[in-house]
Amino acid sequence: MAVFLSTFANRIDKKGRVSVPATFRAALEQESSSGVILYPSFKHPCLEGCGDERIEQIAESIDALDAFSEEAENLQTILADSVRLTIDGDGRIMLPKDLADFAGMGETAMFVGLGKSFQVWEPAAFEAHRNAARQRARDKGATLRIVKPNDGGGR
Numbered sequence: 001m002a003v004f005l006s007t008f009a010n011r012i013d014k015k016g017r018v019s020v021p022a023t024f025r026a027a028l029e030q031e032s033s034s035g036v037i038l039y040p041s042f043k044h045p046c047l048e049g050c051g052d053e054r055i056e057q058i059a060e061s062i063d064a065l066d067a068f069s070e071e072a073e074n075l076q077t078i079l080a081d082s083v084r085l086t087i088d089g090d091g092r093i094m095l096p097k098d099l100a101d102f103a104g105m106g107e108t109a110m111f112v113g114l115g116k117s118f119q120v121w122e123p124a125a126f127e128a129h130r131n132a133a134r135q136r137a138r139d140k141g142a143t144l145r146i147v148k149p150n151d152g153g154g155r
Contacts, residue, residue, distance in 0.1 A: 002027030002051065004113035009123055011108055016100065017092040018109045024118060025091055027051070036093055038120065039082040040102045044129060046112075047103050047120040048078075054117050055082065095120075 008021040020028075020036060028036065033051030041048050050058075058078060065072040085093040095109065103122055110121040121129070136142075 002030040002053075003115055004118040005115075006113050007126075008111045009108050010111065012095060012100070012105060016095050016097060017088075018095050019090070019092050020087055021111050022091065024111060024113070025087060028087070035084050035086045037082050037084050038096075038099055039078055040099065041119065042078075044119070045102070045104055045122070045125055046129075047099055048117060049111075049120055050117040055079075 004024055004027050006021070006023065008024075010019045010021065012018045024036075028051045031051050031053045033053065036049055037051065037055045038047045038049050062072060062075045062079070065075070083096055083099065085095075087093055095105070100109075103120060104125060105120075105122045108123050110123045110126045112119045112121060112126060119126075
């Protein structure tokens, strides 16, 4: 699976088109994804983004839950709200208005790499989120155990 890294601010044009960062497009191509998948975040005022492999993992994880549970029903909204967007020849997607409105985006979209997935934020909201996350990490003395790809510690 490809990895999404770094943070990029890209302008949204008047038609709602925005360039997907070149490194994100390369990651999507590496996993032979047929475009970008976006859906509203459960946790933050942003959009969650991924390629085909990750959304398939999400669907399989939801399917592994008790089909009639409230948890499954809640998480199925990810699939119901997901939109598959085609990347045009200039590397752009057409950002649906309802998703842009959900994330409070105006003229700029901030693409934020999260490893196996990414987020798309309104820039000022992302800066506030990033600053709060860094402060929480400092306050809690966050550490990370580095796992090898096949040692069972990864996901």
